[in-house]
Amino acid sequence: xxxxxxxxxxxxxxxxxxxxxxxxxxxxxxxxxxxxxxxxxxxxxxxxxxxxxxxxxxxxxxxxxxxxxxxxxxxxxxxxxxxxxxxxxxxxxxxxxxxxxxxxxxxxxxxxxxxxxxxxxxxxxxxxxxxxxxxxxxxxxxxxxxxxxxxxxxxxxxxxxxxxxxxxxxxxxxxxxxxxxxxxxxxxxxxxxxxxxxxxxxxxxxxxxxxxxxxxxxxxxxxxxxxxxxxxxx
Amino acid sequence: xxxxxxxxxxxxxxxxxxxxxxxxxxxxxxxxxxxxxxxxxxxxxxxxxxxxxxxxxxxxxxxxxxxxxxxxxxxxxxxxxxxxxxxxxxxxxxxxxxxxxxxxxxxxxxxxxxxxxxxxxxxxxxxxxxxxxxxxxxxxxxxxxxxxxxxxxxxxxxxxxxxxxxxxxxxxxxxxxxxxxxxxxxxxxxxxxxxxxxxxxxxxxxxxxxxxxxxxxxxxxxxxxxxxxxxxxxxxxxxxxxxxxxxxxxxxxxxxxxxxxxxxxxxxxxxxxxxxxxxxxxxxxxxxxxxxxxx
Numbered sequence: 001x002x003x004x005x006x007x008x009x010x011x012x013x014x015x016x017x018x019x020x021x022x023x024x025x026x027x028x029x030x031x032x033x034x035x036x037x038x039x040x041x042x043x044x045x046x047x048x049x050x051x052x053x054x055x056x057x058x059x060x061x062x063x064x065x066x067x068x069x070x071x072x073x074x075x076x077x078x079x080x081x082x083x084x085x086x087x088x089x090x091x092x093x094x095x096x097x098x099x100x101x102x103x104x105x106x107x108x109x110x111x112x113x114x115x116x117x118x119x120x121x122x123x124x125x126x127x128x129x130x131x132x133x134x135x136x137x138x139x140x141x142x143x144x145x146x147x148x149x150x151x152x153x154x155x156x157x158x159x160x161x162x163x164x165x166x167x168x169x170x171x172x173x174x175x176x177x178x179x180x181x182x183x184x185x186x187x188x189x190x191x192x193x194x195x196x197x198x199x200x201x202x203x204x205x206x207x208x209x210x211x212x213x214x215x216x217x218x219x220x221x222x223x224x225x226x227x228x229x230x231x232x233x234x
Numbered sequence: 235x236x237x238x239x240x241x242x243x244x245x246x247x248x249x250x251x252x253x254x255x256x257x258x259x260x261x262x263x264x265x266x267x268x269x270x271x272x273x274x275x276x277x278x279x280x281x282x283x284x285x286x287x288x289x290x291x292x293x294x295x296x297x298x299x300x301x302x303x304x305x306x307x308x309x310x311x312x313x314x315x316x317x318x319x320x321x322x323x324x325x326x327x328x329x330x331x332x333x334x335x336x337x338x339x340x341x342x343x344x345x346x347x348x349x350x351x352x353x354x355x356x357x358x359x360x361x362x363x364x365x366x367x368x369x370x371x372x373x374x375x376x377x378x379x380x381x382x383x384x385x386x387x388x389x390x391x392x393x394x395x396x397x398x399x400x401x402x403x404x405x406x407x408x409x410x411x412x413x414x415x416x417x418x419x420x421x422x423x424x425x426x427x428x429x430x431x432x433x434x435x436x437x438x439x440x441x442x443x444x445x446x447x448x449x450x451x452x453x454x455x456x457x458x459x460x461x462x463x464x465x466x467x468x469x470x471x472x473x474x475x476x477x478x479x480x481x482x483x484x485x486x487x488x489x490x491x492x493x494x495x496x497x498x499x500x501x502x503x504x505x506x507x508x509x510x511x512x513x514x515x516x517x518x519x520x521x522x523x524x525x526x527x528x529x
Binding site (some may be wrong): 002005007008010011069073074075077078080082083085113231233234 | 270282283287288289306307308309311315317319321322323324326330335339340344517
């Protein structure tokens with residue numbers, strides 16, 4: 001399995017340099033104002049949008065590119081002739097996708113932590129930032145848990161259309177709602193504000209709940225992809 | 235210890251409108267079997283079933299005496315497979331491809347891989363996309379052979395290659411067999427390739443095995459007979475398979491030559507009968523297709 005992950009890394013190596021530098025640069029540039037803001041207001045919305053655009057979208061594109069590479073080279077037809085079991089093949093794809101997600105989030109957290117310590121900012125801001133990152137990450141996990149089985153079921157060129165719609169709905173509607181729940185600044189229309197305010201306040205408990213929900217989606221997704229690949233005829 | 239490196243028993247696979255119908259054959263250890271049939275006869279489907287790339291509806295496949303589904307991983311580590319279309323990361327180099335494929339096999343011999351590349355004149359620094367089709371086939375073969383498989387399964391390995399490269403590949407097959415323990419199962423619709431290197435032949439037509447025997451038994455059994463048209467009557471015509479009549483003479487095939495000769499001589503005592511050994515091409519054309527024979 002490790003060899004398959006390494007293969008995915010090697011086939012995308014050229015993009016990693018660009019992507020890695022990009023993630024670090026973003027962390028350095030945006031980490032500072034993100035934690036410096038004294039109050040939790042409009043700035044968070046702006047900054048979260050930046051995270052979504054510049055961190056999660058590249059992750060999403062990289063995961064898509066991973067499947068595109070396999071589709072382009074008919075790699076599954078080659079890999080299935082190797083002495084590997086199909087569960088390993090599926091699991092390695094998920095693991096690599098998770099690594100793609102965790103790495104930049106980790107970099108963001110580290111840089112933000114460094115700023116908090118260096119600038120002696122309040123721990124509450126740091127915690128708030130973790131919640132924001134967590135909300136996006138869990139939404140992202142749910143999104144790719146729904147996306148990935150389609151890549152195993154259908155060819156990339158078909159799956160990408162479905163996944164495009166699903167991703168837009170889940171990620172760009174649900175995750176902003178999760179983040180907006182943290183705001184109480186009256187920037188939203190009243191009816192939406194009322195709806196959002198009825199949602200449970202995002203705190204440590206909510207994050208744990210989201211973690212369980214996204215893990216549940218992930219496990220179901222892995223099992224489903226395994227079953228799809230076992231039944232799939234190449 | 236297994237005697238047959240591959241055993242396919244009553245294999246049935248429905249694939250849309252096409253189906254494999256009770257396909258059965260076996261390859262004794264240490265031999266080459268050619269698997270022939272027209273395009274769409276079911277060769278690739280059978281090979282994919284053996285490789286556990288597609289599921290079959292009924293029947294059984296044993297490779298090295300092991301069930302090919304239950305022991306898929308073990309079996310794949312002991313065989314080499316070359317598909318008709320070559321699947322590579324073509325933006326990567328030959329060397330990278332070798333390292334990548336080799337990492338999945340415990341018995342991978344990097345030195346042997348490099349030796350095979352040299353033998354095949356494949357430049358390991360080149361990117362795969364820069365290789366010609368013949369070179370890609372050679373690369374596939376080197377990849378399939380570098381972990382020293384006990385069985386090589388090749389799907390149309392010579393298809394689309396020029397006669398020189400084809401001949402070279404067939405010679406490589408014979409070299410592989412010199413070790414004595416290896417076996418090769420290769421599909422092709424080029425009958426001359428089978429005639430040149432195979433010990434056993436399995437012919438498939440429309441999803442059904444028409445014949446699966448050792449090559450010499452098949453080719454010795456059938457005789458091509460030719461005679462002038464004036465030595466032709468209904469009895470003679472009915473006794474021949476794949477009968478063809480021209481302006482001056484006729485020809486046909488029989489697997490009961492002595493019986494045919496007696497009948498011919500009885501009807502035409504003065505008749506002159508010319509005989510020749512059947513070629514695999516003629517066998518395929520006249521016996522399998524025109525004669526509709528199922529052995």
